[in-house]
Amino acid sequence: MASTSKGLFGSSLARKYWMAATGLFLCTFLVGHLLGNLQLFVTGEEGQLAFNEYGKFMTTFPVVKILSYLTYASVLLHTVDGIMLARQNRAARPVGYVKENQSANASWASRKMALLGLLTLFFIVVHMKSFWYEMHFGTLGTDANGNKDLWTLTVTAFEQWWYTAFYVVALAGLALHLSHGASSAFQSLGVNHPKYTPLINKTMTAFAWLIPAGFIAVAVFLFVVQPGQAL
């Protein structure tokens, strides 16, 4: 047999490898991001100075810079690849069913990955405009140590109920996206083993709910406590 293959680019399976690899990388990014956010539980000037110092480190340290470029690239690739997959999938069934009982055999989240992904993308755009853009290109004041005062920008943003509410909804969407995607990525990469898969699935399901819950906890904490008012 002579081989006729598109290899690691272009084939249906390869597209899924890229979805899985970028998705899992972005999962590790979420862990790092959440760990940073946990500092927002420290209120007062102590919290402000520590958070802004951390902000400076995250925007200047070379290793973090490389990781941030990898993260941008992953979001972009995950999005473009996902859209291409969704378009192909749509084209694979030009005429749909009159009656289709999809809930009989698959979870809601697994069937709505593209929708949940687009919601997450919209969230990322809003989120980056609010903080990333202001940090890099905006005109932020400085704190007592002379660092850009990202802390005040952050805590005042979450004083608005609608902003916090948007975060809660978007992160719930992310949780649903991850509830399928985080364990599904292993299957896409060919990892399915009777001994390890149950553990992987349990771990990744816990990950899918706990990480967004952590982000939500920080947002709700800032809304309730309003640490910006105290300074």
Place this chain on the structure above:
Amino acid sequence: MDLTLKIWRQAGPEAKGEMKTYPISGVEEDMSFLEMLDYLNEQLIDQGIEPVVFDHDCREGICGMCSLFINGEAHGPGRKITTCQLHMREFKSGDTIYIEPFRAKAFPIIKDLMVDRSAFDRIQRAGGFISVNTSGNTIDANAIPVPKENADKAFDAATCIGCGACVATCKNSSAMLFASAKISQFSLLPQGQPEAKERVLNMVNQMDLEGFGNCTNTGACEVECPKGISLENIARMNRDYLFASLSNNK
């Protein structure tokens, strides 16, 4: 029992189809679903109406010819059965039953409920075989030791009857469960090794060329598969393809 059947009627591949309603009475609960359609067709012929075209052959769940998307599920509401093994006792008098053809771009409609599934044959021809020396000194297959677990898994994969329920069920019309079963039944056995890399690369390539969709790992195919083919096969295909792509010389 009395039923209302809503059936997709389409005169030919290019014709515009539509759902038509047929009331039917006198259906017995011991009839198989296909016998119920035979019964309907007898009545339609008596009335001078063109009978409903549908695929069938062995009617004992092993040939893979019968299809049908019944009330929103491939092979109907039952589990691990084909449409020919579905009996009318699963329905109640007064029910409305939707009967549609398997839907996929790669499975074009021939007429009414009959679709062309030869895309599966072409995937199979792209690599779903082993080359055997038949010059007279053929080695008995049993002469090569095979771990029991692998033999069982290969056999499980080989029970795929190629009916296409996986494609019909999948929201993406993906043929991954079928292709992965046909790849796994060889890749698990020593006899499948010499052509293992080319097999997975070629069969996946043919699957893509046929216009099937991608896998979202919803698991719907495994649920609806009349033979219970496992998603483990798709994972095996994924890693075999990954390694074959990385280590392939071309």
